[in-house]
Amino acid sequence: MAATEHSLFAAGLARSAAEVEARLALHLDRAGAAGTPPRLLAAMRHAVLAGGKRFRPFLVLEMARLLGGREAVADAIDVAAALECLHAYSLVHDDLPAMDNDELRRGQPTVWKAFDEWTAILAGDALLTLAFEILAGNASSGNVSAPGLPPAIRANLVARLAAAAGPAGMVGGQMLDLEAEKLGEPASPDEQHVRRLQGMKTGALIAFAAEAGAIAAAGSSEAVVAARTYGEAIGLAFQISDDLLDVTGDVATVGKAVGKDLALGKATLVAVAGVETARAHLAAAVDKAIAALAPFGDAADPLRQAALFQLEREH
């Protein structure tokens, strides 16, 4: 496949990462000032500030920019920060010995390895809780949240994020993943099962990212629906490309163990349908994501490139 132009995506990713990391640093400093014990704060920083592509914040902020410009991005920055805290918590808990038992994440020791299990459990709990505090806005006098988002939008976003991340969303998807790995259930997962699992585990939060950016920008209901359709499709593409990387990737580039999903018997699309079928599904999901952006014209090019990039991911 010919190399595609990704420069707008790359620039948007870098800009979103810088913006969300500055905001996360502010919220963590504030948690420290509020009385968070130092060991807990250090573990939270380890989880949140140790890099990562910041793909979800990119989706939030780029969609807000597309629909509402600079002002909407300022309003949406806490949505992006909250989402990244929530994503970080999910990785900290997934890496635990009782879960995926991973020692390496982004080339660094995982939180339980750098600290210990109980600190990692609590750091994950703290990040999940902090995500909702950031999203709801600080109710007391020292409000550091973007003042622009009205309370009705905040309550709406909290409910949607919780639904995407909760027992019928991300946590439920992780449950299905571990049932396959640890209990061998179901004995023969089919493609439908894998799609449900991945839609819950990864897709729900990525779909929320794009949708939340549109909601934070007070987009029209048509724009919010288009954003969600885009988010669902790119979430699926992201998951399939992740599965493909597990079998075709290179440990130095990927920054974590490769071939592990397959060895663990995880239910992935590659495992149940093979590499070629997975690639076909990936291409279809990318097409769907790009089709959803049709109403937005050239200004949506960074989001278009983000979708196309899933075809060529190397990490």
Place this chain on the structure above:
Amino acid sequence: MAATEHSLFAAGLARSAAEVEARLALHLDRAGAAGTPPRLLAAMRHAVLAGGKRFRPFLVLEMARLLGGREAVADAIDVAAALECLHAYSLVHDDLPAMDNDELRRGQPTVWKAFDEWTAILAGDALLTLAFEILAGNASSGNVSAPGLPPAIRANLVARLAAAAGPAGMVGGQMLDLEAEKLGEPASPDEQHVRRLQGMKTGALIAFAAEAGAIAAAGSSEAVVAARTYGEAIGLAFQISDDLLDVTGDVATVGKAVGKDLALGKATLVAVAGVETARAHLAAAVDKAIAALAPFGDAADPLRQAALFQLEREH
């Protein structure tokens, strides 16, 4: 000490428990209908519906009743349900082998013992997330939440609950508790340290319960302040009476291991200051709680009795 009259407290507790349990059952059924995997849902039910005194829901609902009558109680029921989900999550995670390693809770196997560690970690994560979904109200069409609470109050309550439960609140208190137990830090905890730890670990959520009931009832700012003062004082009293029960209680009555806190080297008020000093602090906290109720007249008698009851707790 002479036996005190507790009949209004006992009746209020029974009524609140019935109301919140019905509501919790509804929310768990709904999580199942939304696609929560059966094993995860079973673990969540085990954690939430296996009894407990429902003391925090009592505080929410009784304060709402005091300030706003029956209608306010209907509006506040989801606040109580959310708080109980959050409390249940904290117990599920606290009981884990890597944390307190408890096998028994309310006379039943703990979640990790009845299921396994990974299921318990995920069930706790799911309950914490569900708490915020319930509190924010379901944003989509199938809204089962009390329609009465306006979005601004919901966003305010989410922010306050997250602050009370997060890294500078409950999770931070659990961190300090485990640092004492597992790392022996600080080497010689003083009374100030213990009060800070307990205020974060237990006090913050109990104070939130009383305050949230007042906020949900749209109480005046004076009433909200009085509710919070009451909540902070009864939270302190509750924690001290819990510490006293650990050394003076009876396993059959308490329903969990006794003497364990002391044996584990936990930083409790009894450990640093002795039984008699702890009893004096308990009496002072109960007095403060009752004083905060002065503006509310006889209608506050169930809440007064709840405070007095802390002097005579046996479980």
